[in-house]
Amino acid sequence: MEKPEVDEPSQSASFEESEIEYVSYGGEHHLPLIMRLVDEELSEPYSIFTYRYFVYLWPQLSFLAFHRGRCVGTVVCKMGEHRNTFRGYIAMLVVIKPYRGRGIATELVSRSIRVMMESGCEEVTLEAEVTNKGALALYGRLGFVRAKRLFCYYLNGVDAFRLKLLFPRPELDISQMMMAHRDGRQEHSHDHLPQDQCCEDHHHH
């Protein structure tokens, strides 16, 4: 669903980064702004109910970027329990073309991720088209890993990557692991088996 930061903007707007104002979702008056941006820039069609689903349940996870009163970018997210994991999900991220390549998308999405982290999420996921190099680079810099490839995920037939950002957990601290290792205790043994995770992935068509 992602489409920010495509390499070099062709007609870039001239502005100072400090002129960009970031606002958390503030109510129904923001909805048309978000919808217009997403409808114009993303390949998937969403009904108004889809937008409301996100912004009504998780208003704290949606942000808008304004430049001199004009909405130039937005991020829409959710979070919740997913197979025993509390997980954040980035549903839509858009920055309009003239404003790309200046870190607005990174700032928007980082704000959402920080709120997710503070809310107790263990990980954040999203899908991005394999052809969307800009988005993939952006999320790569933030520490997202390409967890899997989803065959013909989008209605337009393009494959997607499922990207995942795993937050550090205290028990995974390397210094402790090193200690455990030196003590001769084994991290792994044969009786350590994972729960089955074979639920199928949600597939848009």
Added chain:
Amino acid sequence: MDSATGDGGVPSSIASPIPSGENSVWADVTHLLKSACEDLREGELIHGENFDLFAAMSTLEIMDPKMDSGIVTKYYSIDEAIENGAAPVPLSFDRTVDIQCVIDVMDHLLACEATWHKGQSLAQTVFSCIYLLRPDLTSSHPLLHSYCRVIRATCKAAISTVSNARTHEEEDYFILSHGLPLHGDGDDKCLSILNAVEETVSRQLRACKSHSLKKRVPEDIEPLQTIPELEEGYCKAVLCRLRFRKHFYHLLTTMRRPQGRGLELAKKHVSSCLSELELMQKSAAFLRCEENGITKEDTPIETTASGCHPIGFDATLNSRICTSTPPRSIKTLSWVKATQYFKKLLEDLDIVCSNSLDQSLDEVLRFVVQFQKAQPDLVARSHLQVLLVEDGKLYGRDSMFQVISRAAALPQIPPNHEIQKHEYIVQLGQLIINLLKILCTNAAWQRRKLGKVLQDWRVIYMQLEMAFQKDIGQIAGIFTDQNLCKKVADHILMWVEEQTYWIAFRFLVLGFELELYSPAEYCMVYWYMYVVLIAQAEKAHLRMSAIHDTAKRKGKKKRDSLKDAVKDHQIHPAVLFLQCKICIAEGLAVMIAALRTEHMNLQIQSPFNREQERFMQHFDLLQKASIPDRVSYVSFKECTAYANISTLPMYNYFKDAQKLAKELKGNFSNDSDRMSELRKLEQVAEHNSVALNLISRLGNLDSSLKVSLEFNHHPYFATVVVKRS
């Protein structure tokens, strides 16, 4: 629902496309909706109790062309379309125009078929053809009728193979055919009708050729169409299209003969298909030609060879017949792309047909992996799978126990021995079947499934191990010979472990093919490949030695004992092949680590997590299954933390790999696939060896050196490229 017409009334022409039922009646609710709308404010919604926000997400907006599949574009029903002349028979009363139009229908159908194979629904592609939707419609037109029949029969055959294979989990669109007349009366006899029509057209072609040579026409034959100068061109264009369909249908059905018995014949059909396809491509020049009496369109379309718009297609009709139709309009592949698709499909099927049907499991696995390198599409993959696994047997012939015996080099066990029925042996057989099926799926799905089955292989190993140790009484009861029992246990366990590492390595390699790794992660990926390969090579070596021991004992007396002793210490070429990869993987991991120490990029600093979280995410499934044992992020760090550019060349990773690759070529001269990989490995090793020397000499001194990794020699072993920025 007709409120969208705006005037509030129900237009009489569409009053009852769906008749009222016993408990329902159509009523105009426009007024009610209008007054309800006046009361609603922005953001409000009328809903039942069970209609929550999540359910709301699945709603479609009526009359939004992006979402509303029921939106009326032209016709309400097939009958209405036919009544309005959307699919006339004949297509024209001018017989030349008629033939031209029929060829356009054939071409557009080919484009539709390829689009369907490539992942769109059958309803929106092939069955957007009104002639196909009404099998009786064409009965007065033998040419079109026979073509429509063979198309329906071919679709049915392809669906049967794909649904039989069940490789389609993510590609399930392919088999959705609910509500479509996939089987017209008499379609099973499609070939006899097609043959008759083909015979007629080939006589027409002969007749027009004799005519042009001023020979006497042997019999009184009515020409295909009315313009003598165009007769030959049209006859040829029609003939190759008919013959392509005939051979393609034959191909799909002969490939399905049990135990691969039709493969040889199928191969002949492949080559016939390919030559007819070539003739079709050549016919495009004639069909596009201005002199053939057809008025050309201003903007030629791409889905037919002639560039003319085909008659009788309407994709929107189906969106109401078939509920599974996605609401989006789709883009049909061009005719040129479609012919390219079929060429590729035929080549892939040809590879399937070239299977020798006498491979050991090890060879079968390599065959499938090699086949997948060409990235075959669903239909070809399904055919391979159906060939490999039939009735729970390899090639529908070898029982899974036979397969295991051969793979694990078990000693001779009497037929119908009890061990075959042992619970865990049966389960192991199931795992092999499952593995073969997974390897035939698309790479994305394959990787996810392989990641999951690793756990099953680990579990079966432990269960077998326990069964062989603890339930020794039970198992030994099966065997009268204790030595035989131990031997069987050892061989099976060794082989299961080796196979598990093989799967793990395939899982890692597929990550490259799917572009799941970013350059910042290559270091840990190569390191993980290295540890998995070592484990695999170790088990492979043990197994090969065991086989060698057995073989040696059998024929001991005849051989020179000194020579034997030398042979004993030799390592099997298959293991050395792994050794070569081990060297390259280790070399790459350590070299990238050293570059990182020198701050020459290839790493990222995330504000939200650390490398160890990314390590966990990539190798979670391997870690949870302890593959390999005692390997963790800590061991990765310990191996790579002290890598240093200046000392790197001393370790000779790449030089060793290069030497091994060179030496091994003699062992695999009969194996073209492995020969070609050896050449690639040699190139990677040689190239990296040079690059490494360069970096270690200049690295610290020259900050303008830019190092990047490219896959220009080998699909997953990178070559290091050094440039001055």
